[in-house]
Amino acid sequence: MDEASRKFVDGERRLTMFLVGYWQEAREGRRCPLASDFTALVPAELLADCFTYEPAAEPAAAGEGGRLRDIGAALARASGISVTEMALADAPPNSLLGVVGKFLGHALRDGTPVLEDGAFEDQSGVKQIYRATLLPLENEAGEVALVIGGARCKAG
Numbered sequence: 001m002d003e004a005s006r007k008f009v010d011g012e013r014r015l016t017m018f019l020v021g022y023w024q025e026a027r028e029g030r031r032c033p034l035a036s037d038f039t040a041l042v043p044a045e046l047l048a049d050c051f052t053y054e055p056a057a058e059p060a061a062a063g064e065g066g067r068l069r070d071i072g073a074a075l076a077r078a079s080g081i082s083v084t085e086m087a088l089a090d091a092p093p094n095s096l097l098g099v100v101g102k103f104l105g106h107a108l109r110d111g112t113p114v115l116e117d118g119a120f121e122d123q124s125g126v127k128q129i130y131r132a133t134l135l136p137l138e139n140e141a142g143e144v145a146l147v148i149g150g151a152r153c154k155a156g
Contacts, residue, residue, distance in 0.1 A: 015049055015150045016133045020113055023135045031111050035137035035146040046150065048074040051097070053088065053104050053134075053147040065089065066104075068097060078153050080123055094123045096153045100132040107134040107147045119156065129156035 022041070026033035042050060050072050056065030068091060071084045079095035088104070091097040099120045107114045114134040122128050130153035139145035 015046060015152065016115060016131065018043070018046060019050075019133045019135060019148070019150050020115070023113060030138060031142070032136045032138040032144060035139060038135075038137050038148065042148070048072040049152050050148060050150045051075055053101075053149060055104075055108055055145075055147075068101070071097070075151060078128075078151075092123060094121060096128070096130055096132075096151055099130065100134070100149060100151045103132065103134055104147055104149075107136045108144050111136050111138075111144050126155050128153040 019042075023033055023038070026038050026041075047070070050070070051068050052070045054067050054069060066088050067085060068088055069085045071079075071081070071086070075096060076082060076084065079097040080092055081095070081097070088101050091101050099118075100116070103114050103116050113136070115132070116134070117129070117131040119127055119129050130151060132149060132151035134147050134149045136144040137146040137148060
């Protein structure tokens with residue numbers, strides 16, 4: 001593994017370890033942490049690689065509809081977009097957000113973290129390797145109401 005790949009993998013591990021570790025700690029006996037407690041406490045240096053997902057109001061559309069919000073600058077750049085909020089359906093299919101968005105339904109349905117890695121071909125035809133962490137968050141009623149995600153990719 002070359003030095004650039006090693007740095008990418010180390011950075012991915014730090015992002016994943018922090019998000020999952022904090023998610024576990026913030027649960028406080030619940031199935032998932034409360035959305036109101038979790039999202040405000042993610043350190044600023046990680047926000048560039050994070051987003052939140054608010055599912056559609058209709059359960060049948062969960063994981064298919066809904067909105068991506070708080071899209072961090074690095075994640076937006078890696079996805080070829082320049083916005084901080086968009087409908088999930090509008091995420092470019094050959095982008096980091098488009099690929100990661102395909103796994104949101106698992107986090108919503110199961111109420112458990114989803115850790116995913118793999119490869120995709122971006123809009124320019126360049127192979128990208130990625131790692132993503134998707135963490136479900138509950139509302140006061142105990143329903144999964146939000147997913148926070150962290151993702152990074154690099155040419156590979």
